[in-house]
Every structure is written in structure tokens, then in C-alpha cells.
Amino acid sequence: MNRRRALATLLAAAAASATGCKKQENAVAGGGGEMLTVAFLPKSKGNAYFVACKKGADEAAKELGIKLLYEGPTEPDPARQNEIVEQWIQRGVDVIAAACENKEGIATALRKAREKGIKVVTYDADTLPDARDFFCNQATPQGIAQALMEESAKAVGGQGEYAIITASLTASNMNEWQKHIAETNAQRFPEMKQIALRPCDDLKDKAFAEATALVNANSNLKLIMAICSPAVPGSAEAVKQAGKTESVKVVGLGLPNENRRYVKEGVTPSVILWNVGDLGYLTIQAAVAVSKGSLKQGDTAFSAGRLGELKIDGSDIVLGKPFVFTKDNIDQFDF
């Protein structure tokens, strides 16, 4: 008896809410003065890199007075990214900012979002150009190569032999960097000489073995330039174990957390990467500007809040020069 009444009450409540929410739906569609909603999609949610990105994004969101949604797969998963984008389309957001795990995989979902009038910006890793409005590019190949060469020269006083450890000899982005490294070397640091180029298959152990061999075989070697992230701590560990921390330095492109020890010990005087927080900050600034119409196709510059005026290359907003982590500033970063 009691139970039946309870069930009837529930059903009545359901019916009431079903009619009630129609009203609510209209209100959402009609109301124009709502807070702008930006959905921020990382490649994976718990990755310290993206957590650092989100910090910058939060800062921009607070500054601009918008609502920021943050959701992503727990592990890098393109299928889950699609699902999240599709649900955001249903939920109704103004802008989607995505770091794409798979270029083609997510393009369909992002195009669908654009068809529904949602603006799309990408950051960190781009999708196909027709699936988004702008890409917030963290660094150009020239920028990365120049910073690597400059820091390397600084570490050894502008002269000496160095070796490069790369991920693989076929990685197109790294070959692009090497081209620019060689150019910068020839033009600005003629007394630096590259004597070897070794692949490490993006593995720390392999980088360790390669670096050990390099250090032992070349008594004049002054520096190892590690241009893939596992190679930086791998090379530093090799130099340390070979007992050559006084004569050989390591400079590379990597994450602060992986290299903190070696940076503090002086084996690795500097690690290069972009400021990840700034990337998140720029992404939200761009997302809001695109939504408000103050940033459009064809613009050649964009004023991104505290980052100042940034260059736009085609539809890429370039974050600017890479960031150099040294023992003086590395403790301010956690990723």
C-alpha cells in the first residue's frame, strides 16, 4: 500500500519535471546574458603537463569572467575525446578548446561542433585545419632550434664539440629542428662543431647507452644536446655515472620534473620547453576572443592579456619563444 503510493508520487514528480524542464530549455535558448562557457579538453586529465596547462587556463578564465569546463580521458584515448566533445555539443557550450590526441579522429566531432555554431580552438596538438578556427601553437621549429643552440653555446662558452641524441632518424619534426639547429650553428656559433647524431628510439635506457658510448669514445666532447624528452635525463645520468660532470654538459628539450635533479646538480644547466601555463592562458584568451568576434581569420596579431601582442601565422597563434628552465626557476614548475 505504502509502496504503491511512493511509486505514484515518483511518477507524478517525473511527469511534473518533464513539463517543467521544457520551460527551462526555452529559457536557456532565449537567455542572452549568460556567462560565456568554454570547454577545455586535455589529451589526458591527470597528466601533470595538462594540469599545468589548466592552471593557466583557470587564470585566464578568472580574468575574463567566463565559465571553464575541464574534462578529458583518464588516459590518452581519442575515442573518449570524441565522446566528450559530442556531449559538450549536446550540453551547449560556446567554445571548445582541445588538445587533440588523434588529428583525424577528433576532426569529425569538432566539425560537427562548428556546424552547431560552437567555436573551436586547438592547443598543444592540432587537428585538421578545417575542423577548428585557430591553433595555439606552443613553439615553432625555428624557435625550438634557436633556443637549443643558444643554450648549448652558453653552456660551453661558445666553442667545442657536441653530439645530438634524437628520437629516431626519421621523425619529421626532429629532422626539421636539426635543420634549423645546423643553420643557427653555422650563422651564429661557428666555433661549435657537431660530431655525432644518435637515435634513442624515444627510450631513456637507449639514450643512456648512447650517451655513455659517446662520452667514452670522444674525449673532446663538451656537450650532449638531447632533442627528445627521454634523452635529457638519460644522457644526464650517463654523464654522471661516467664521472664526467665537470667536462661534459647536457642541454635538451624536456619536462622540468624529469630533469629537476640534474638541473640542480649542474649536469644539465638548462632544459628547454614552452611555459605550459602560458599555453593554457593563451588558449582561453584566444577562445574568448574568437567567440566575441575580436579575433577573426586573417588577423596577423593577437593581444593575449598579460602575454602581450602575439604573432599569428596563418591560423596559428604562436606562443612565442620557448621557455628556459634553469636551477633558479625550475622549482616554480611542476609538470
Added chain:
Amino acid sequence: MKIAWKQIVWRPETLLLAVFVAEFVIFAQTGNNFTSTSNLFEIARLSVTIGLLALAMTPVILTGGIDLSVGSLLGLCAVCFGKLWRDFGLPPLLAAVCTLVIGALAGGLNAALITRLRLPPLIVTLGSYSLFRGLAEALTRGVDNFTGFPASFLFLGQGYLFGVIPAQVPIFLAAAIAIWLLVHCTVFGRSYRAIGFSPEGARFAGLPVESRIASVYLLSGVMAAVAALIYVAHVGQAKADAGSGFELLAVTAVVLGGTSIFGGVGTVQGTVLGLGVLAVLRNGLFMSDQPSELANILTGALLLFILAGGVAVEKLSALRARRSAPVPPLSHE
């Protein structure tokens, strides 16, 4: 009339239905556009892949078995489909047919090991769970990703009939009706419950227990292949990690829907309802801007609550029955 009502109210599914309704009531208030028609179809769309696995899992669990390999098999079928289409140049339709055959063979392998060698289904499918995933990874060396499928194939997972109904929803409905008819309306399918309730009893009753058990694993394999095709069409890519963890979501939907993990008891409509409760929970929390971790916590809590609730309801009704029954004669003691 009164008695019929009482029977309906006391069924375990009623509790689930109440939860389902409650979810709607709550999320209609807290979610953005939760009750829009397009979102309701979206919920249906996103639950089709798991739903197909759960539908096929129902007869498996009804016979007292389990199939933990379906998620891995989904991944293997997805990769095979991609390879047949891209590397062997088969047209999508032919590649899809071959994929279904692969699904049937894989299901057949499970069936053979379970019925011929009399190995426990949990162990057999735990083995094939690793085997199928390993094969999928080996075929792609873990990195290959098949993309760029033709639009006519992608329609299966991304298209809309009449502009509103997601293309995969009718497939799910057809599968649900077919399995419901099989399990509840045919002598063949009704034997699943007899087997789950008591395999020895079923054997003494003259049922061909082995071949009936083989049929559920075969069906499960084919269904994993169908789910794989829809999955690939939906996400537009086939990678070796497709479908990881789906097997447990499917089992959750089935058990939530009132099917006993020991076999013998359960319904297909219960599974569909269980699936609905899970899908609405996830979508509703998303629409309410809640983090996805909360969805996992609540899914677990809900499963435990419903299972405990089911036991409580049973105990209560047993107590009532005993009270209303005449006092047993003393000679019983």
C-alpha cells in the same frame, strides 16, 4: 488485480525503474539541455556499443557463465576490419562480413574450450581476454591506427535517420528484440535459465546442455564483432586499445538489471533498463558539469545499492509470506 500489482511492485526491476525515474527528475533540474530530444537520442547513441555487448552477455550469465573477452574481442575485430579494408583492399561491406566471421570464430574458440574441455568460463575468457587484446596489439604493433573510412560506412555510427534518429539505435533495438524473443519466447532460449539454475538437472531433463552453452558464447562473439563495427564507424578509427574495459561495463549493466551472476534468474528487459540507468547517470552528470570520477563512484555505489536492495526486498517478501502462511504443524520439528 491487487495481487498482480503487488507482484509488479515487489520485483527487483521496480527498484531500478525508480532509480531511473529519479535520475531523470534530478538531472532535468541540474543538467544543461539534459531533456532535449537530441540529448536523449545522444544517450541512446553512446550506449549502443556497450549495450550490444550487454545484450549478448545476458544469456551468457543466465547459463551461469561469464564472457570477459568481449572488450578485447571488440578491439581485435576493429583492428581486423581496419586491416582488411585498408591493407587488403576489401570493400567495407565485405570486410564487415569477414569481421563477423572472425567474431564467430573467436566466440567459437571460447565455446569449444568451455564445453569440450569443461574449463570454467571465467578462466577461459580471462585467457582469451589477454589473447584477443594481444593479437590486436600484435597486428598493429600497438601503434597503427586505421582512419579515413568512407562516409557510407561512417554513417553507421555517425549518421542520423530522418535527421534525428542515430543510425545505430535501430540496430540496437533489433538486437534487443531478437535476444528478448530468443531468451523469453523460444524453447531453445528458455533452456538457458534451466541450465543456469541447475546444469545437472537440465542434463537429466534431456537438454543438450553443451550445445546450448556453446550457442551463447558464439552469439557473444558475433555481437562483439557487430559492436566493433559500430564502434569504428562511431569514432572513425580502429586502434588496438578499442573497447578496453567494456566487458566489465557490460557485466555491470546485466547484473544491475537483475540477472543473477550465478545464473538461472534474469531478463533481457532488465539488462536494457540497467544499461539505461548507467547511461543516463553518466550523461546526466556530464550535463551537470560534474567530473567523470563522480560517475565511476556513483556507478559502483548504485550497483551495490541495487544489489543490496534486491536482497532486502526478497528477505522482506519471504518474511511476509511466512507471516501470512498458516502456522506450520509442530510435527515438522
